[in-house]
Amino acid sequence: MAGQGSTAPLRRHYPGPPGTHITIRGLVKRFAGSALYDGFDLDIPKGQIMSVFGPNGCGKSTLINMIAGLIPIDGGEILFDGKTRQDTKIGYVFQNYREALFPWMRTLDNIAYPLVLQGWSKDRVRRRLDELIASFGIGFDLHRYPYELSGGQQQTASIMRALAPEPEVVLLDEPFSALDFEMTLFIREKLQQVFMDTGTTMILVSHDIEEAVYLADQVLLLTKRPTRIAEQVLYDEPRPRTVDTLSDAGFVAVKKRTLEIFQREVRR
Amino acid sequence: MEVESTDSGRRRKAARRAWPRLRAGQVKHALLPLLGPVLLLLAWELLARSGWIKPILLPGPWPTLQTLAAGLAGGALMTDTLMTLMRTLQAFVIAAVLGLPLGVLLGSNVNAYRSVEFVIDFFRSTPASAMIPLFLLIFGVSDINKVAIAAFGALLIVIFNAAYGVMNARKQRIMAARVMGASRWRVFRDVLIWESLPQSFVGLRTAVSMALVVVVVAEMFIGSNNGLGYAVLNAQQVLNVRLMYAAILATGVLGYLLNIVFLLIERLIVHWNGR
Ligand SMILES: Nc1ncnc2c1ncn2[C@@H]1O[C@H](COP(=O)(O)OP(=O)(O)O)[C@@H](O)[C@H]1O
Ligand SMILES: [Mg+2]
Numbered sequence: 001m002a003g004q005g006s007t008a009p010l011r012r013h014y015p016g017p018p019g020t021h022i023t024i025r026g027l028v029k030r031f032a033g034s035a036l037y038d039g040f041d042l043d044i045p046k047g048q049i050m051s052v053f054g055p056n057g058c059g060k061s062t063l064i065n066m067i068a069g070l071i072p073i074d075g076g077e078i079l080f081d082g083k084t085r086q087d088t089k090i091g092y093v094f095q096n097y098r099e100a101l102f103p104w105m106r107t108l109d110n111i112a113y114p115l116v117l118q119g120w121s122k123d124r125v126r127r128r129l130d131e132l133i134a135s136f137g138i139g140f141d142l143h144r145y146p147y148e149l150s151g152g153q154q155q156t157a158s159i160m161r162a163l164a165p166e167p168e169v170v171l172l173d174e175p176f177s178a179l180d181f182e183m184t185l186f187i188r189e190k191l192q193q194v195f196m197d198t199g200t201t202m203i204l205v206s207h208d209i210e211e212a213v214y215l216a217d218q219v220l221l222l223t224k225r226p227t228r229i230a231e232q233v234l235y236d237e238p239r240p241r242t243v244d245t246l247s248d249a250g251f252v253a254v255k256k257r258t259l260e261i262f263q264r265e266v267r268r
Numbered sequence: 269m270e271v272e273s274t275d276s277g278r279r280r281k282a283a284r285r286a287w288p289r290l291r292a293g294q295v296k297h298a299l300l301p302l303l304g305p306v307l308l309l310l311a312w313e314l315l316a317r318s319g320w321i322k323p324i325l326l327p328g329p330w331p332t333l334q335t336l337a338a339g340l341a342g343g344a345l346m347t348d349t350l351m352t353l354m355r356t357l358q359a360f361v362i363a364a365v366l367g368l369p370l371g372v373l374l375g376s377n378v379n380a381y382r383s384v385e386f387v388i389d390f391f392r393s394t395p396a397s398a399m400i401p402l403f404l405l406i407f408g409v410s411d412i413n414k415v416a417i418a419a420f421g422a423l424l425i426v427i428f429n430a431a432y433g434v435m436n437a438r439k440q441r442i443m444a445a446r447v448m449g450a451s452r453w454r455v456f457r458d459v460l461i462w463e464s465l466p467q468s469f470v471g472l473r474t475a476v477s478m479a480l481v482v483v484v485v486a487e488m489f490i491g492s493n494n495g496l497g498y499a500v501l502n503a504q505q506v507l508n509v510r511l512m513y514a515a516i517l518a519t520g521v522l523g524y525l526l527n528i529v530f531l532l533i534e535r536l537i538v539h540w541n542g543r
Binding site for chain 1: 438440441443444445446447448449450454458459462465539540543
């Protein structure tokens with residue numbers, strides 16, 4: 001597979017260690033001439049949740065948008081199990097749910113939209129929706145329009161839409177930061193449960209260190225720009241993690257370490 | 269007996285207390301919009317009675333309203349109103365059918381829009397009435413002419429607004445569709461057109477008002493023997509002042525009702541707007 005980049009030196013795309021899903025090699029991204037990413041390498045493990053944490057403006061959103069193929073890259077290569085973006089099904093959950101759902105469609109049609117795009121039959125769509133509704137334990141009326149729902153319900157619907165086509169990768173860009181605390185807790189649990197059910201690879205951008213650690217198998221800490229990997233902190237507490245986990249010695253230790261690295265990087 | 273009367277008295281007192289409190293607010297709100305028209309009619313009546321202005325120039329409101337009502341209830345004014353309405357709607361439909369797709373297409377290709385932006389802005393800023401002589405050369409003194417020039421004026425407004433609606437589409441909705449695998453065509457069909465609707469409707473509403481204005485002007489100055497523009501001008505020339513005011517009021521009523529109808533349609537179709 002040839003590199004997409006024109007400026008990056010031609011290097012063989014070497015695979016990651018066993019269990020790697022997404023390999024990023026020699027990634028280059030510039031804005032107005034100055035490099036945000038310059039030869040960035042990363043292995044993202046399969047069937048795990050990786051939280052991305054880093055200073056404001058370090059390029060977290062840009063990174064997952066490049067993985068999603070939403071913004072072009074200036075060099076390097078991103079492969080999914082060796083495949084290109086075109087051959088990979090990706091789900092994306094935006095921070096701003098108001099501008100992510102389509103307000104001219106009923107919520108149910110929003111969730112079904114990616115399935116309709118893929119040409120699924122009416123029957124198959126119906127069955128998949130029933131499955132999703134059951135697994136999310138939806139208690140509100142999905143025949144309403146998105147603007148008739150609460151913020152939390154809209155974001156729940158966004159997550160259902162992202163998961164509907166059974167994607168190989170789910171990208172979440174600060175999915176909780178526009179929600180109130182109660183709703184955040186609820187959706188966080190849903191997400192954990194869906195992950196335990198499906199084992200889908202997830203990349204979660206978060207600005208809340210507790211949330212980043214709580215959900216993750218691995219926290220990716222990024223530096224200020226030009227962005228590099230500061231550290232990848234592993235957290236292998238088995239799931240389901242609960243409220244008790246938050247006061248667990250292991251959790252507290254990982255959180256503390258993550259915070260220390262973050263502070264070191266911000267001060268640098 | 270005693271007990272009963274006290275009881276009903278108490279009830280009546282309670283009712284009297286509750287009644288005005290409940291109604292005062294509602295009634296005030298329902299009546300507020302009527303205040304303006306009532307004041308206007310009163311001022312008109314006073315002005316007409318004062319004798320400052322000759323009755324030949326300003327008849328009182330009642331005779332005028334009577335003329336209006338009689339005219340609209342099957343008189344010549346009704347035919348004129350219907351003719352003007354017909355021409356306005358014809359012009360509007362032409363403008364909408366051509367303008368919406370054109371505007372959305374232009375808006376979804378920024379380079380295409382930039383290249384015609386000046387032409388659109390220039391003619392949008394040119395009063396359509398200034399083009400009447402030109403249209404006279406092309407179409408002659410015909411009914412088509414009045415519709416054509418009104419359609420021209422309305423068309424530019426529709427194109428401009430539809431294009432802007434598309435250009436200002438929420439980027440994140442487009443991204444959402446793309447990440448789900450929508451092709452360029454599906455993004456256009458499922459997102460861009462819908463995103464442009466609120467602004468397009470602003471354009472359609474402005475366009476129908478513009479079409480009415482141009483049709484009425486055209487009816488005055490392009491040979492015509494019906495329509496509200498003709499009615500106003502004709503009444504003035506035969507010095508039937510009461511009929512002239514009635515015809516002017518009919519124009520206002522028509523414009524106002526068209527606007528209301530379009531607002532209702534807009535609210536029905538673009539139900540998510542502003543929410
Ligand atoms: N379209 C763009 N044009 C210019 N600069 C951009 C653009 N998008 C992002 N940037 C810059 O790239 C950096 C990273 O942005 P972003 O990925 O949104 O940061 P984060 O999500 O980590 O807060 C920021 O400094 C931002 O100013
Ligand atoms: Mg961001």
